[in-house]
Amino acid sequence: MLNHEITSKAGKNKIRKRLGRGTGSGRGKTCGRGHKGAGSRAGSTALTVHEGGQMPLFRRLPKRGFSNYQFAKRCQIVNVSQLERFDDGADVGVEQLSGAGLIDNLKDKVKILGDGVLTKKLKVAAHKFSKTAEEKIVASGGTAKVI
16 A cells, blocks of 8 residues: 555444354454453453553652642733723723633633733733733733732
8 A cells, every 4th residue: 555545534444353253263262352251251341551460560660750730820811912802991800801702711810911012091800910911001001900
């Protein structure tokens, strides 16, 4: 098979294994399950990480380092340039940001970052502000209020 002959349908219709069709078929008698044991029974499943009683790989390897993932405080981020879509003199809060599609979840905290230029006078209310964002909002004549 050449590279240009491969289509997106390759492997779509996989031929199923015909089990229990005589010893000459290679899948007869025990149908590839071996003799006795849990693996030969119907409904048996095994975890992919199971190593047959041997000490598993994840327990053989040492624990190293520290992950801050579970302790990290996550915020939804909005840049100052994205606030340009609001009208001059508007009150911009979490609900307005959600309505404009700038944030996904009302329950998460919102942080305003200072990337971009703001030319409109806005009253912005959010959980956190970067220094540059606060400076740009105040410089354009608006206010930055921490919730």
